[in-house]
Amino acid sequence: MHNRQYVGLAGKTERQAVYQQLLFVCLMIMKNLGILLSGRGSNFEAIADNVASGELDANLAVVISNKAEAPGIESAQRRGLKALVIPSKSRPREEHDREMVAALREHQVDLVCLAGYTRLLSPWFVQQYPNRILNIHPSLLPAFPGLDAQKQAFDYGVKVSGCTVHFVDADLDHGAIILQKVVPVLDTDDDHTLAARILEQEHIAYSEAIRIVLEGEYTIRGRRVVMLK
Numbered sequence: 001m002h003n004r005q006y007v008g009l010a011g012k013t014e015r016q017a018v019y020q021q022l023l024f025v026c027l028m029i030m031k032n033l034g035i036l037l038s039g040r041g042s043n044f045e046a047i048a049d050n051v052a053s054g055e056l057d058a059n060l061a062v063v064i065s066n067k068a069e070a071p072g073i074e075s076a077q078r079r080g081l082k083a084l085v086i087p088s089k090s091r092p093r094e095e096h097d098r099e100m101v102a103a104l105r106e107h108q109v110d111l112v113c114l115a116g117y118t119r120l121l122s123p124w125f126v127q128q129y130p131n132r133i134l135n136i137h138p139s140l141l142p143a144f145p146g147l148d149a150q151k152q153a154f155d156y157g158v159k160v161s162g163c164t165v166h167f168v169d170a171d172l173d174h175g176a177i178i179l180q181k182v183v184p185v186l187d188t189d190d191d192h193t194l195a196a197r198i199l200e201q202e203h204i205a206y207s208e209a210i211r212i213v214l215e216g217e218y219t220i221r222g223r224r225v226v227m228l229k
């Protein structure tokens with residue numbers, strides 16, 4: 001390959017210029033993810049690892065926490081990602097949501113992923129991203145919505161539990177289900193060991209669900225997310 005200068009891209013060889021253009025095209029095609037979290041951030045980290053390794057063809061455009069002390073936001077900073085704190089305490093829901101959505105738009109987010117985001121979204125927020133907000137919940141919905149789902153399931157005595165990735169609508173843990181992973185409850189379990197095994201599956205399930213949504217080979221019939229391939 002000759003080291004010819006490429007017209008209009010001063011200082012770059014032709015090969016460098018082609019690579020740069022390819023990178024630009026890839027970034028244009030790659031979808032931007034926006035992660036919302038409030039705490040530990042292990043689901044965010046699993047997604048970020050899959051993006052970094054190329055397993056997940058997406059760009060992590062911004063990570064936003066509503067809590068300054070969330071370990072997940074420190075992790076995002078350590079990874080060199082764009083990390084924002086938009087505190088929600090004592091603020092009216094929609095006012096806070098408008099600031100969140102403004103930040104997501106500023107970072108051209110295509111898909112919003114709730115990853116341990118503990119604040120219910122306002123109907124207004126949900127309307128801004130129709131079928132473009134995902135959540136992960138540590139039970140087989142519709143069983144055990146809400147807080148402490150793993151303990152709720154364990155105390156109820158179920159023999160299987162698991163996790164659910166679903167689209168977000170205006171109701172808590174309610175939107176159409178994209179995928180679920182089943183985790184058996186062992187006689188030797190307590191709620192903590194069960195939660196740990198469910199979390200392992202969450203880390204796999206979330207990226208799988210994101211891939212399904214980004215690839216777009218599905219349709220939604222009523223509450224059913226049906227694959228087209």
Ligand code: GRF
Pocket residue numbers: 037039040041042043044072115116117136137138199202
């Ligand atoms: C996970 O169990 C998730 O299912 C639920 O909140 C927890 C968040 O954990 N929505 P992490 O912050 O991702 O570690």
